[in-house]
Amino acid sequence: MKPSPGVQPRVIAARVVDAVLHQGRSLKAELAQALPALADPRDRALVEAMCFAVLREPARFEAALSAWMPKPLPRRDNELKALLYVGLAQLDPLALPAHAALAATVDAARSMKRNHQAGLVNALLRRAQREGIAKADVRAHWPRWLRERVVADWPQDEEAVFQASAAEPPMWLRVNRRMTAPEAYRDQLAQAGLHAQTDDAASDALRLDAPVPVAALPGFDDGVVSIQDASAQLVADALAPAHGARVLDACVAPGGKAAHLLERDPSLQLTAVDIDAQRLQRVRGNLQRLGLHDAARLIAADAADTAAWWDGVPFDAVLLDAPCSATGIVRRQPDVLLHRRASDLDALGATQARLLDALWTTVAPGGVLLYATCSILKAENEAQVDAFLARTPDAQAESLDERYGRAAGPGRQRLSGERGYDGFYYARLRKRPA
Structure with missing residues (x-):
């Protein structure tokens, strides 16, 4: 048969x-x-x-x-x-x-x-x-210790968080503004039979409610569009480097945020560091697809070990998209709930603090560091930044608006599924002038 x-x-x-x-x-x-x-x-x-x-x-x-x-x-x-x-x-x-x-x-x-x-x-x-x-009950897939942390952190939102973790997310596109505008690309999608919506908060984003293969996206191979959640796209707005600024992306792989910054301003002097040399190859491939072949200096190193890679010239803007529990992107990485252990959070917290302290030394007086995670846990987000501010006299938090979610200590928190976005945290930190 x-x-x-x-x-x-x-x-x-x-x-x-x-x-x-x-x-x-x-x-x-x-x-x-x-x-x-x-x-x-x-x-x-x-x-x-x-x-x-x-x-x-x-x-x-x-x-x-x-x-x-x-x-x-x-x-x-x-x-x-x-x-x-x-x-x-x-x-x-x-x-x-x-x-x-x-x-x-x-x-x-x-x-x-x-x-x-x-x-x-x-x-x-x-x-x-x-x-x-x-x-x-969608909670059944969450390990008990992690369920309890979510409930303790977000008692008014716990059910929405758990439901969002089991839902299929929309497909978010990032339109390369060097090549076209979101509205123009939306028209291209419509001609291909795909309906997309613009987003008021994320200016380069389009939302497809149902995912499609990248081969169905007009111009994907030519760098016209990329796949990136709207929460991650907002990082470029939150960091907001000046034209031609010296910028560091300290944990760059797979490179979507660095690429977005360069799409907006190819004149940026961007250094991209990642501890995994193999993942840097993916970053290089992404930049090449977008026509940004030599736009960034890529370095394989532990970003916290500044002596190993930093030339001593301060950066105007530093992006620290820190290693985290990934609890804000469970719907995209559902195996997080299978592999994550309670002991991981202590190790991740220590890594986040080490990166914050080390990278702060590379920020120019008057410059900014954006601390970001795809976590919804307060220990990794507002508590981590509060502790950093308490031990760092020349650091001060700057306010971000409601596009980035709800107020959460010195930063803003987007919970999973809100506006169709991934869970994400942002804190913009300014170094006081000398």
């Missing part, structure tokens, strides 16, 4: 989900390794959609199987369990055509040399089609 179309994407998705859920692997790394096997960008997009749908709510699919099976699958069948999750996710929330989804998933089981279990897959998915998949 000829296999149903779409078998390979289901097999790949099941193996990625198995690696992330059961083997502790990184979703981003697994997808990067698996997706090149698929020539059709639609198949790559389908794999991503299935993996994200499962990993945003794995407890929901686990509960469904537990309710319908007399005993749980043994560990040796983890790959089959992952395929079942992928099958369930196709029905809800992805709402793919049920007949095609069932046929392809059953054939995927056979392709994975599980012919003897293909009937089980068929029976469970047909039951899900008949009865539906019960909703689950």
Whole structure:
């Protein structure tokens, strides 16, 4: 019998989900390794959609199987369990055509040399089609210690935060103003059958409510547009370097914020540092796609070890997009909730403080440092900046407006999902003139 179309994407998705859920692997790394096997960008997009749908709510699919099976699958069948999750996710929330989804998933089981279990897959998915998949408390996917921190930090917003973490985010585009304007690019998208909206707060942003493969975006390969959440795009406004300023992006990879700054002002003297030399190659590739080949000086180093890379000439503006818990981008990196440990926060807090103290020495008198994270935890954000200000007499916080979220100590906090944005924190710090 000829296999149903779409078998390979289901097999790949099941193996990625198995690696992330059961083997502790990184979703981003697994997808990067698996997706090149698929020539059709639609198949790559389908794999991503299935993996994200499962990993945003794995407890929901686990509960469904537990309710319908007399005993749980043994560990040796983890790959089959992952395929079942992928099958369930196709029905809800992805709402793919049920007949095609069932046929392809059953054939995927056979392709994975599980012919003897293909009937089980068929029976469970047909039951899900008949009865539906019960909703689950989205909090169930959050480790208890982290749930408690979110509730303690945001008691009035906890439910919205948890719901946003399980929702598919919109696709945010950043239009390269060196090449076109957002309104003009929106018209190009409309001609391609894609509806996009501008955003009042993020001037270079367009919002697509449903994601599409980058190959569907006119001019992507030529650098006309990039993928970047609106929260991250606002960093350029919050830092706001003067024309031609000497700028440092201290934790640059993958380079979207540095590229945005250079798109706005190619005359910036931008130094970009990252501790991971391999990730710097991605930064270089992104800049080349945007036509910014030699616009930045890229350095592989620990940004906190200034003696190893800094020439001693102060910077007018420093961006510290600090390593953090990533609790503001769970909907984009759902495996954060699988891999994060309570002990990580202490280590991250120490790293954030070390970077703040070290990089402050590189800021010119009268210059600014923007501290940013994609976290929603107060310990990493307002408490971290409060502590820095208390020990740094020549630093003072400058106010940011409501575009950046709610007031949160010396900075502003955007919670996950607000305005369709990722969770993000911003604090703009000015060094007093000498």
